[in-house]
Amino acid sequence: MGASVQPNAANGRRRGRRRSRARPMSEINVTPFVDVMLVLLIIFMVAAPLLTVGVPVELPKTAAGALPGEEEEPLTVTMTATGEIQIQTTVVHPEELVVRLRAIAAERRSDQVFLRADGAIAYEAVMQVMGALNAGGFSSVGLVTDQGGPRFDGTSLDGAVVDGAAVDGSAPSSDQ
Numbered sequence: 001m002g003a004s005v006q007p008n009a010a011n012g013r014r015r016g017r018r019r020s021r022a023r024p025m026s027e028i029n030v031t032p033f034v035d036v037m038l039v040l041l042i043i044f045m046v047a048a049p050l051l052t053v054g055v056p057v058e059l060p061k062t063a064a065g066a067l068p069g070e071e072e073e074p075l076t077v078t079m080t081a082t083g084e085i086q087i088q089t090t091v092v093h094p095e096e097l098v099v100r101l102r103a104i105a106a107e108r109r110s111d112q113v114f115l116r117a118d119g120a121i122a123y124e125a126v127m128q129v130m131g132a133l134n135a136g137g138f139s140s141v142g143l144v145t146d147q148g149g150p151r152f153d154g155t156s157l158d159g160a161v162v163d164g165a166a167v168d169g170s171a172p173s174s175d176q
Contacts, residue, residue, distance in 0.1 A: 057081070060119035061149025075104060075138070079117040079129060097129070101136025112140040 078086045085092050092100055113133055117126045133141050
């Protein structure tokens with residue numbers, strides 16, 4: 001007959017390997033941490049461009065290139081088509097524009113400001129705001145425009161004819 005393992009009658013345990021208790025793990029598992037950090041990185045990379053402040057303005061088009069960027073967030077003054085003046089996103093009355101600009105200039109290192117004016121605004125109104133910017137302590141004024149506008153030779157940046165001017169710069173013919 002065969003030999004079999006019988007439980008020990010004295011203590012009710014079987015003979016053989018003894019099971020050891022599981023010890024707590026002493027290393028930190030960084031895989032979930034890395035997963036969470038990568039997800040947060042992607043969320044911030046997608047959300048950061050959406051956080052830019054802007055007022056919808058129909059900017060005039062020009063052939064000028066962009067200004068080089070700086071380390072400090074640029075100050076932006078916006079003139080809407082309705083004649084409203086805004087510093088960043090705060091509406092400012094024309095009478096208190098110079099006072100506000102002086103207070104802002106005292107806190108900033110840079111004297112550069114970007115002026116965004118709707119193309120429908122009169123030249124005189126834009127020049128008055130530029131004078132206020134200068135009186136407020138900002139001597140470096142950048143006029144913000146959209147790219148792709150006409151050049152002096154009558155063509156746009158892509159070489160297309162604008163307002164009837166020929167691509168080679170010659171005057172348009174008038175066959176009437």
